[in-house]
Amino acid sequence: MNEIKIFSPASIANVxxxxxxxxxxxxxxxxxxxxxxxxxKGIFITKIEGAELPYETNKNVAGxxxxxxxxxxxxxxxxxxxxxxxxxxxxxxxSSSASASGSAFGVNEILGRPYSLQELVxxxxxxxxxxxxxxxxxxxxxxxxxxxxxxxSYTPLDVxxxxxxxxxxxxxxxxxxxxxxxDARKILKPTVTLKxxxxxxxxVGAFVSGMYTNDYELIARSLEDVVVEPIRSILIxxxxxxxxxxxxxxxxxxxxxxxxxxxFALNQGKENAEKVKESWNEFYKNVGISYDIYVTxxxxxxxxxx
Amino acid sequence: MNEIKIFSPASIANVxxxxxxxxxxxxxxxxxxxxxxxxxKGIFITKIEGAELPYETNKNVAGxxxxxxxxxxxxxxxxxxxxxxxxxxxxxxxSSSASASGSAFGVNEILGRPYSLQELVxxxxxxxxxxxxxxxxxxxxxxxxxxxxxxxSYTPLDVxxxxxxxxxxxxxxxxxxxxxxxDARKILKPTVTLKxxxxxxxxVGAFVSGMYTNDYELIARSLEDVVVEPIRSILIxxxxxxxxxxxxxxxxxxxxxxxxxxxFALNQGKENAEKVKESWNEFYKNVGISYDIYVTxxxxxxxxxx
Numbered sequence: 001m002n003e004i005k006i007f008s009p010a011s012i013a014n015v016x017x018x019x020x021x022x023x024x025x026x027x028x029x030x031x032x033x034x035x036x037x038x039x040x041k042g043i044f045i046t047k048i049e050g051a052e053l054p055y056e057t058n059k060n061v062a063g064x065x066x067x068x069x070x071x072x073x074x075x076x077x078x079x080x081x082x083x084x085x086x087x088x089x090x091x092x093x094x095s096s097s098a099s100a101s102g103s104a105f106g107v108n109e110i111l112g113r114p115y116s117l118q119e120l121v122x123x124x125x126x127x128x129x130x131x132x133x134x135x136x137x138x139x140x141x142x143x144x145x146x147x148x149x150x151x152x153s154y155t156p157l158d159v160x161x162x163x164x165x166x167x168x169x170x171x172x173x174x175x176x177x178x179x180x181x182x183d184a185r186k187i188l189k190p191t192v193t194l195k196x197x198x199x200x201x202x203x204v205g206a207f208v209s210g211m212y213t214n215d216y217e218l219i220a221r222s223l224e225d226v227v228v229e230p231i232r233s234i235l236i237x238x239x240x241x242x243x244x245x246x247x248x249x250x251x252x253x254x255x256x257x258x259x260x261x262x263x264f265a266l267n268q269g270k271e272n273a274e275k276v277k278e279s280w281n282e283f284y285k286n287v288g289i290s291y292d293i294y295v296t297x298x299x300x301x302x303x304x305x306x
Numbered sequence: 307m308n309e310i311k312i313f314s315p316a317s318i319a320n321v322x323x324x325x326x327x328x329x330x331x332x333x334x335x336x337x338x339x340x341x342x343x344x345x346x347k348g349i350f351i352t353k354i355e356g357a358e359l360p361y362e363t364n365k366n367v368a369g370x371x372x373x374x375x376x377x378x379x380x381x382x383x384x385x386x387x388x389x390x391x392x393x394x395x396x397x398x399x400x401s402s403s404a405s406a407s408g409s410a411f412g413v414n415e416i417l418g419r420p421y422s423l424q425e426l427v428x429x430x431x432x433x434x435x436x437x438x439x440x441x442x443x444x445x446x447x448x449x450x451x452x453x454x455x456x457x458x459s460y461t462p463l464d465v466x467x468x469x470x471x472x473x474x475x476x477x478x479x480x481x482x483x484x485x486x487x488x489d490a491r492k493i494l495k496p497t498v499t500l501k502x503x504x505x506x507x508x509x510v511g512a513f514v515s516g517m518y519t520n521d522y523e524l525i526a527r528s529l530e531d532v533v534v535e536p537i538r539s540i541l542i543x544x545x546x547x548x549x550x551x552x553x554x555x556x557x558x559x560x561x562x563x564x565x566x567x568x569x570f571a572l573n574q575g576k577e578n579a580e581k582v583k584e585s586w587n588e589f590y591k592n593v594g595i596s597y598d599i600y601v602t603x604x605x606x607x608x609x610x611x612x
Contacts (some may be wrong), residue, residue, distance in 0.1 A: 021508040152512035152528060153505065160515055160524070191497040197533070199459065201507035202327040206458035208511045209466055212518040218466070222458060227503070 003036045004109050005306045008102030009299055010087050011094035012170065012264050013138040016223040016255030017203035021151045023142035026170060027299035031098045032306070033062070034082040035106035042078040043067045043107070050085035061096045062103035065127030069107040069120070079110050090181075091174045092262035097139030100127025105144065105303050117144045117302075121159055132181045139258065146302025148211055165214040168298045169273035171251065173242065173280050174262045176290045179235050184259030187231055196226045216252055216268040223253030223266065236260050238287055242280060249279040270295065309342045310415050311612045314408030315605055316393050317400035318476065318570050319444040322529040322561030323509035327457045329448035332476060333605035337404045338612070339368070340388040341412035348384045349373045349413070356391035367402045368409035371433030375413040375426070385416050396487075397480045398568035403445030406433025411450065411609050423450045423608075427465055438487040445564065452608025454517055471520040474604045475579035477557065479548065479586050480568045482596045485541050490565030493537055502532045522558055522574040529559030529572065542566050544593055548586060555585035576601065 009030035015022040043066045045055045057063035062083055081103060087095040104123040108115050124140035141149040141159045152158040203222040210218035233239040246254050246265035250272040254265035267273040273295040284291050315336035321328040349372045351361045363369035368389055387409060393401040410429040414421050430446035447455040447465045458464040509528040516524035539545040552560050552571035556578040560571035573579040579601040590597050
């Protein structure tokens with residue numbers, strides 16, 4: 001394969017109760033990237049549209065992941081990469097993960113697919129590390145594997161795929177304020193009460209159960225975060241109103257997407273997702289902050305060649 | 307129905323990663339109880355064999371649960387209860403829960419079944435409270451509902467049933483030392499590190515996933531408790547050796563049953579469970595503490611009329 005174009009989707013990390021372990025892959029929003037074999041050895045970013053990002057491989061999230069995959073095998077050619085960013089940086093729906101996963105995936109394809117999608121996760125994590133300062137996989141795993149993923153363990157890395165009910169849609173609102181992942185990590189407390197931790201792992205278990213049984217009511221009840229959301233939500237204007245509105249408008253519940261500022265609601269069916277979108281739109285247009293809202297199916301397929 | 311005899315099984319609470327939320331119902335060990343309609347109104351414990359327990363209804367775990375169910379409906383008769391304790395008190399396999407669940411279940415049957423098994427959980431919890439000093443459901447839920455249960459939430463009470471792979475067997479060793487539930491609770495720290503909490507809820511989610519998919523290897527990997535076991539295991543002589551031995555002898559892994567001192571291993575198939583039993587027997591007979599060991603299937607049916 002000499003050239004491919006890929007779609008690398010956005011994602012929701014944490015998914016309310018599952019801080020640092022759960023992730024969902026989105027459908028309608030994602031970056032596009034082109035990978036092309038070159039005679040000159042190495043990884044070269046030749047075009048970036050849609051964002052102001054460095055072209056130096058080792059300073060670019062996509063570059064770092066691409067280089068890591070490339071360096072792990074012996075070949076006599078190089079790869080150039082064109083990046084068409086569609087996901088806004090710092091929006092909380094995995095912009096850096098789409099870049100990191102996309103380049104790991106694309107380079108793997110050009111190299112003749114030496115790795116499985118599962119095996120690409122640690123390579124994508126290296127790019128993610130450049131963006132967030134820590135090795136985490138809760139965005140890159142759903143992008144690469146599609147659907148819903150759960151990180152059981154980081155050492156050793158153990159990533160599971162959890163089934164997704166066929167009618168699961170997300171509504172996402174992105175208030176145009178800046179919340180840096182690094183800052184959102186810094187305000188977290190290093191300890192949690194045992195009581196809250198128990199409630200959280202009860203909810204994670206219940207969420208997984210709800211996903212296996214298509215039990216939307218159970219998914220709704222388990223979308224509860226007593227550990228991180230009470231702290232991080234203060235960075236997001238009108239967070240509580242958005243969640244209350246989502247529930248009142250037919251949504252199952254929601255939370256902060258990744259480290260924010262995007263807020264997500266999960267819904268049974270597209271119609272409910274659109275109702276939540278409408279109610280958020282009505283409400284947020286008077287808040288005084290610009291924003292965008294969209295509805296997306298949960299994407300079982302994940303990253304793909306176009 | 308004027309008289310019934312029931313079997314109220316033992317259970318494993320916590321199940322390693324799921325402190326205070328997961329529970330498993332056991333098969334071969336359990337109490338027997340007889341419930342008999344009487345003309346005189348009230349709840350009367352008329353016989354107790356196998357343990358030194360008070361006959362006063364309000365001081366007896368079974369009495370408290372029985373009374374709670376009885377008081378919630380209007381009837382013109384009473385119920386007498388005979389208790390045949392087979393589960394040793396303080397062994398960590400839900401002795402008090404068998405009493406509490408058994409009496410709630412038996413009284414409900416004599417009353418003409420006003421409540422579903424799910425609805426009996428809070429009544430059984432009242433008896434459990436007398437024994438442990440706190441309202442918890444991780445033993446009574448699996449006894450009443452059978453199989454594996456997960457407590458998503460206590461307020462409101464939200465109990466789920468999780469499917470059990472058909473070949474799941476437990477090996478249990480009960481070293482004859484005393485660990486009181488109240489004491490085992492007291493030594494727990496009121497906070498946990500966020501890092502450990504994340505690892506724990508990753509494991510709970512993975513355990514649930516493994517149960518749905520009959521993935522014994524995943525169940526094995528998720529049987530990890532980084533929060534409670536490091537503290538409580540110091541109360542159990544040779545705990546770590548037992549777990550290491552179980553894994554080496556073909557078991558999936560294990561942990562402390564409830565608050566101990568019993569230790570459990572989960573296994574794929576009866577043969578592996580017997581191998582673990584054998585290895586524990588060989589090892590523990592030289593430790594200098596008397597003990598008993600047994601193998602039991604995970605009991606999907608739960609409490610039942612004999």
